[in-house]
Amino acid sequence: MMKIKNLGGARSVNEYVASKLARFSSMEKDFGSLFELMFSEGENILIERMRGLKVEKTTYNEAKNDILRISSVLRRKLGVIPADAPVGIHMENSLLWIEMFWAVILCGRRPLLMNLTVPEETLRSACEMCGVKAVVADSAGNDGTVCGIEAFEAREIFEEASSLSELPSPDLRECGGEILLMTSGTTSGVKICAYGAEQLYCQIKYSFEIIKKNKLLARHYRGELKHLTFLPFYHIFGLVAVYIWFAFYSRTFVLLNDLASDTVTQTVRRRHVTHIFAVPLFWEKVYGAAMKKIRARGPATVAKFEKGMKIAEKIYSLPAVGNVLGNAFSRAAFREIRRGMFGESISFMISGGGPVPREVLRFFNLIGYRLVNGYGMTETGITSVELRNRVGDIIKGAVGRPLGGVEFSLDGNGMLSVKGKVNAKYIIENGRKHETAGFFATCDLASEEDGYYTILGRSDDLIVLSDGENINPDEAEKVFKDAGAESVCLVKKGAGAVLVAEVKRFAPPGEAAALKERLANAAGASNLRGRLSDIVITDLKLIADGDFKVSRTKIRRLLEEGAITDISGKYSGKYSGNSVAGGPEGTDGDAGGNGEADAVSDALTVKVIELMCAATGAEPSEVRPDSDFFRDLSGTSLDYFQLVSDLEREFGAGFPAGRDGEGITTAEGFAKYLKEAGV
Numbered sequence: 001m002m003k004i005k006n007l008g009g010a011r012s013v014n015e016y017v018a019s020k021l022a023r024f025s026s027m028e029k030d031f032g033s034l035f036e037l038m039f040s041e042g043e044n045i046l047i048e049r050m051r052g053l054k055v056e057k058t059t060y061n062e063a064k065n066d067i068l069r070i071s072s073v074l075r076r077k078l079g080v081i082p083a084d085a086p087v088g089i090h091m092e093n094s095l096l097w098i099e100m101f102w103a104v105i106l107c108g109r110r111p112l113l114m115n116l117t118v119p120e121e122t123l124r125s126a127c128e129m130c131g132v133k134a135v136v137a138d139s140a141g142n143d144g145t146v147c148g149i150e151a152f153e154a155r156e157i158f159e160e161a162s163s164l165s166e167l168p169s170p171d172l173r174e175c176g177g178e179i180l181l182m183t184s185g186t187t188s189g190v191k192i193c194a195y196g197a198e199q200l201y202c203q204i205k206y207s208f209e210i211i212k213k214n215k216l217l218a219r220h221y222r223g224e225l226k227h228l229t230f231l232p233f234y235h236i237f238g239l240v241a242v243y244i245w246f247a248f249y250s251r252t253f254v255l256l257n258d259l260a261s262d263t264v265t266q267t268v269r270r271r272h273v274t275h276i277f278a279v280p281l282f283w284e285k286v287y288g289a290a291m292k293k294i295r296a297r298g299p300a301t302v303a304k305f306e307k308g309m310k311i312a313e314k315i316y317s318l319p320a321v322g323n324v325l326g327n328a329f330s331r332a333a334f335r336e337i338r339r340g341m342f343g344e345s346i347s348f349m350i351s352g353g354g355p356v357p358r359e360v361l362r363f364f365n366l367i368g369y370r371l372v373n374g375y376g377m378t379e380t381g382i383t384s385v386e387l388r389n390r391v392g393d394i395i396k397g398a399v400g401r402p403l404g405g406v407e408f409s410l411d412g413n414g415m416l417s418v419k420g421k422v423n424a425k426y427i428i429e430n431g432r433k434h435e436t437a438g439f440f441a442t443c444d445l446a447s448e449e450d451g452y453y454t455i456l457g458r459s460d461d462l463i464v465l466s467d468g469e470n471i472n473p474d475e476a477e478k479v480f481k482d483a484g485a486e487s488v489c490l491v492k493k494g495a496g497a498v499l500v501a502e503v504k505r506f507a508p509p510g511e512a513a514a515l516k517e518r519l520a521n522a523a524g525a526s527n528l529r530g531r532l533s534d535i536v537i538t539d540l541k542l543i544a545d546g547d548f549k550v551s552r553t554k555i556r557r558l559l560e561e562g563a564i565t566d567i568s569g570k571y572s573g574k575y576s577g578n579s580v581a582g583g584p585e586g587t588d589g590d591a592g593g594n595g596e597a598d599a600v601s602d603a604l605t606v607k608v609i610e611l612m613c614a615a616t617g618a619e620p621s622e623v624r625p626d627s628d629f630f631r632d633l634s635g636t637s638l639d640y641f642q643l644v645s646d647l648e649r650e651f652g653a654g655f656p657a658g659r660d661g662e663g664i665t666t667a668e669g670f671a672k673y674l675k676e677a678g679v
Contacts, residue, residue: 384400539603
């Protein structure tokens with residue numbers, strides 16, 4: 001077996017972890033000590049990233065020197081700002097994020113990790129709540145601010161720091177004492193949660209038992225452990241379970257250039273990533289893409305795959321030798337599937353932020369990977385991970401037992417409360433500061449069996465019907481998993497329950513209506529028969545870009561405001577709005593034309609026509625699918641530029657240039673191009 005690299009002279013992972021924890025135990029539990037230990041193995045690789053075909057690597061020592069220089073520049077820029085005022089960090093994951101994070105702390109300030117997925121008004125509220133006076137950002141607005149607060153651009157600070165000739169030597173005893181995190185925004189109001197070095201020390205200490213109980217978590221590949229930075233560092237899961245846990249032991253982080261599925265899988269394979277921690281939505285998408293490829297190869301391949309899965313499940317269930325034989329079978333039987341996904345370097349994967357569907361857990365674990373559930377909240381830190389080794393136990397979906405020093409408690413209604421030194425020091429909510437001593441009520445519903453806990457959903461999401469019956473939407477939504485919706489969300493509206501389902505944008509004619517029928521049939525065949533007051537089909541994204549999961553609060557509000565309406569009656573066949581066939585509704589339009597053939601028959605072309613009308617001022621009744629933007633609609637080059645900009649913003653696709661009839665100049669041409677681009 002290849003020797004594990006970069007263990008600071010230790011002979012094994014356990015020896016290395018124990019010795020480094022012992023050093024922290026003997027030091028002050030402050031951020032100066034954490035910084036010193038985190039960057040003590042200076043030659044280890046902190047960051048890897050791909051730039052074209054070139055791999056860029058940055059060592060811990062190189063990053064440390066950057067941090068020292070940056071802190072010197074930042075301290076000067078923050079000079080007039082009160083010492084107790086937090087400094088916001090408004091940045092995406094990057095090496096520079098890590099460097100700015102530590103630079104703020106070394107300046108004696110408290111960083112507020114700003115959640116980039118929430119609306120600006122929520123960010124403003126969070127900044128006001130904790131008194132932020134300055135922000136470090138990837139980019140500032142034209143007025144030099146972020147959320148109305150003076151902003152310093154991180155790249156400019158870095159460039160100024162790079163010109164310093166001498167390496168500063170800050171006093172680590174003067175480091176800031178807290179990190180401030182925002183809740184994810186899936187609840188109705190934002191909270192600010194404060195963590196000190198003492199809480200992070202406990203998080204690191206308790207993570208050691210994970211390594212002891214499940215050796216896969218510490219497994220390296222070709223001597224190295226590499227963590228994919230999929231989760232944002234401003235999220236509790238990304239900050240603690242990804243960055244703090246693994247940077248303390250000077251392991252490597254692999255940065256993604258973007259979150260496209262191909263980028264993720266190729267990066268994992270090429271850089272030999274060993275660990276991926278992500279949210280259920282990520283695993284569901286990877287699972288869905290893999291199953292799509294399997295189904296595309298025909299019924300015989302599907303049958304062969306399903307037979308292999310059943311055999312694997314049976315082997316894994318054998319007492320004593322099940323895991324050994326099961327692993328051998330899975331490695332051989334599903335090698336081709338793994339090669340098309342993450343390859344063979346993956347050691348351990350954790351899902352957090354919500355329950356991952358059982359069929360997804362089953363898929364990953366039976367094909368030879370290890371995907372388990374973990375549990376934590378912004379208010380509590382990371383509190384549990386499923387550590388059992390038997391695959392049959394893992395795919396039950398539990399989040400494991402509480403980590404050492406953490407206690408779980410269920411009340412009579414099944415609501416989970418958490419107590420432990422990993423909990424936030426305090427929470428600021430609605431402008432008021434709350435201490436977190438004792439048990440924290442999570443509002444999550446859970447069940448317990450033999451000391452292992454399973455998360456069932458949110459108590460504040462429960463739908464209480466007029467007859468007094470309760471519906472747990474997390475459980476109820478499983479009924480609709482095979483109906484073909486992009487995503488579903490069950491919420492309370494008035495005295496009943498409403499199912500909101502997302503249909504793929506610009507789906508074929510009739511798909512929205514067909515989806516509604518499939519959902520109704522699924523409800524009728526389950527215990528939801530007669531309990532849904534409505535089914536609403538929408539082509540709006542229920543999970544907004546950057547979100548980890550559906551926000552029921554947001555969906556319920558959009559329903560009440562009328563921002564989400566049922567589209568299942570639209571585009572059920574030929575377009576039935578204003579006639580766009582070139583003449584009054586029911587006519588053939590231009591001579592020689594065919595009204596049925598020329599009619600707009602899908603929502604994609606309808607949308608393109610709407611944008612063409614907006615750019616040229618034409619009426620929809622004047623536009624046919626083959627109407628030329630320049631000749632027929634008298635569009636100018638500036639009008640065309642506006643149209644292309646609107647299309648790129650709407651669909652996220654670039655377009656070839658068009659001028660006076662060259663390139664794409666018709667609605668049907670744009671629609672065809674978009675379809676070929678996968679819209």
